[in-house]
Amino acid sequence: MLQVRNLTKAFRGLVAVRDVSFDVAVNEIVALIGPNGAGKTTCFNVISGALKPSSGSVTLGGELITGLMPEQVAMKGLVRTFQIVRPMRAMSVLENVMIGAFARTADVGQASEIAAEAVRGVGLESKESALAGSLTLPDRKMLELARAIAARPKLLLLDEVMAGLRPFETDRIVEIVRALRASGVTVLLIEHVMRVVVALADRIIVLHHGEKLAEGEPSKIGANPKVIESYLGKRAKLS
Amino acid sequence: MKRTLRPPLWPAAAFFAVAAAFGPLLDTFWLSLLTLVFFYAFMGLSWNLMMSAGLLSLGHALFLGLGAYAAAVLTASTGVNPWLAIPAGALIAALAGSAIAWIGGRFSVRGVQFAVLTIAFAELTRVLFDNWDLVGGTGGFFLKAINPDTNRPLVTLRGGPLYFYFAFLVITAMAYFVIQRLMASRWGFRWRGINEDEDAARALGVPALRSKVLVVAISAGLAGLGGGLFGLMQGSLFPDSVMRLQLSIEVLIAPIIGGLGSPFGSIVGAFFVVPLMEFSNVLGQRIGYYGLNTLIYGVVILGVIAFLPDGIWPRVLRYMNAIRAA
Numbered sequence: 001m002l003q004v005r006n007l008t009k010a011f012r013g014l015v016a017v018r019d020v021s022f023d024v025a026v027n028e029i030v031a032l033i034g035p036n037g038a039g040k041t042t043c044f045n046v047i048s049g050a051l052k053p054s055s056g057s058v059t060l061g062g063e064l065i066t067g068l069m070p071e072q073v074a075m076k077g078l079v080r081t082f083q084i085v086r087p088m089r090a091m092s093v094l095e096n097v098m099i100g101a102f103a104r105t106a107d108v109g110q111a112s113e114i115a116a117e118a119v120r121g122v123g124l125e126s127k128e129s130a131l132a133g134s135l136t137l138p139d140r141k142m143l144e145l146a147r148a149i150a151a152r153p154k155l156l157l158l159d160e161v162m163a164g165l166r167p168f169e170t171d172r173i174v175e176i177v178r179a180l181r182a183s184g185v186t187v188l189l190i191e192h193v194m195r196v197v198v199a200l201a202d203r204i205i206v207l208h209h210g211e212k213l214a215e216g217e218p219s220k221i222g223a224n225p226k227v228i229e230s231y232l233g234k235r236a237k238l239s
Numbered sequence: 240m241k242r243t244l245r246p247p248l249w250p251a252a253a254f255f256a257v258a259a260a261f262g263p264l265l266d267t268f269w270l271s272l273l274t275l276v277f278f279y280a281f282m283g284l285s286w287n288l289m290m291s292a293g294l295l296s297l298g299h300a301l302f303l304g305l306g307a308y309a310a311a312v313l314t315a316s317t318g319v320n321p322w323l324a325i326p327a328g329a330l331i332a333a334l335a336g337s338a339i340a341w342i343g344g345r346f347s348v349r350g351v352q353f354a355v356l357t358i359a360f361a362e363l364t365r366v367l368f369d370n371w372d373l374v375g376g377t378g379g380f381f382l383k384a385i386n387p388d389t390n391r392p393l394v395t396l397r398g399g400p401l402y403f404y405f406a407f408l409v410i411t412a413m414a415y416f417v418i419q420r421l422m423a424s425r426w427g428f429r430w431r432g433i434n435e436d437e438d439a440a441r442a443l444g445v446p447a448l449r450s451k452v453l454v455v456a457i458s459a460g461l462a463g464l465g466g467g468l469f470g471l472m473q474g475s476l477f478p479d480s481v482m483r484l485q486l487s488i489e490v491l492i493a494p495i496i497g498g499l500g501s502p503f504g505s506i507v508g509a510f511f512v513v514p515l516m517e518f519s520n521v522l523g524q525r526i527g528y529y530g531l532n533t534l535i536y537g538v539v540i541l542g543v544i545a546f547l548p549d550g551i552w553p554r555v556l557r558y559m560n561a562i563r564a565a
Contacts, residue, residue, distance in 0.1 A: 048442060050442070071441040071444050071445055074443060074444035075444045079443065079444075082439065082442070086436045086439035087436075088432055088435035088436060088439070088440075090431075091432075095428065099428050099443050099445065102425045102444070102445075103445075111425070148443070
């Protein structure tokens, strides 16, 4: 589904992502983890077209998408959410989600139906006509997710959707992501909540200082000495 | 599940019908005043449309002026029928608007910088027209007077006060319904999305550049249409009258006072602002202090902005909803 090859992104002197390569297979759930500043979000920004890479390439479903604009990438089926949620505050929940739905239809009635379904999917139907600006943080996260879902992604990039949520809310998102996968969507997520990563991911990619440190199944990544070192330091031991 | 996303259109339709019915009952003073009201309402609708996508135009006089000059020069110098000349002027204005929107969008000129870009193009064009002999330069361009006895307004699109009252009423009503329709469409959603958060909208597949070019083209085209009719009404055009920066500012006061959120706000705003301007002129002259009119006008506008920051119309709507709920 997604091939990232030798991706490098430098901001002037600072190399945020260095020579990172990985694949995401169709219908897989892959987690991108790493300490703060590891380059995860920069990676997302380059893949989704928000930033141009310094070098390297991104291929989606066999098609080169490096250098495309974010809206073109989205139309090709790669939709991302933002770590810091960005609701259209003066628009209602349903209207927000309709903007996503308009990626797939020009018809207003159809868009409102797609949107209503996505809103129900994240459990926001009772707040459908509330202004997005009036929502609580967990609800805003749900809205961010619903908006992306309504754009009917083939590959969904989730940037820390669980951050700041309580356990029962993260459980709800875990369920939603599982249901999405069951419907054929491929998911690449950045996540800090390891409980969630282990519960969801088929595979984990660890970034550290902008470079790929390790890659593998969740059970093996937790035991990888390099990974433990990057998070906890050299002297930490697996107890 | 069926959802009604569109506001009902009949209240506005009723309003325009009443305004039309009153036309023949009005004397020349009221006709000219209300013609000016509808002119500013129309220009406000056009300006506010761009604003819905977060694009602040401080150069609407450019589009108005292009439309006015095109319509006047084409009818007077080449004898083109005004029914063709006015749309041609609207088209020229729309093309100019598209070019500015494209430059702004392509090079990520956002927010206040975009507003400055619109001023720059408007002023540049005004200076060009000042020095362009074909359109009369600073000396102005004049239409030949029409003979009111043989004139047929629906052929020449010129006429007396009653004709121009109806003409501006009709284009205002037309612009209102077209804009309502657009705002309820996919493009309306995209414009609002761009206004709120351009990057988030693009991540959801909103084609930002195309959306901006389209909204500015429509807004500028409308302004060109209004300008064409305005030029025929004035009969004489000067770059310093139809393209002046002050006009660009005057155009945005009605929608801001009326309420930016809804198209009807622009109409309400014009009904407040234009008579206020006229009456403070009259009052200022009676009392005989030079500049008193601007003082009165300014103080009232300040008062409205201080007490009704969202504008008049949203507040009226809130009261009406509260009454209905009670």
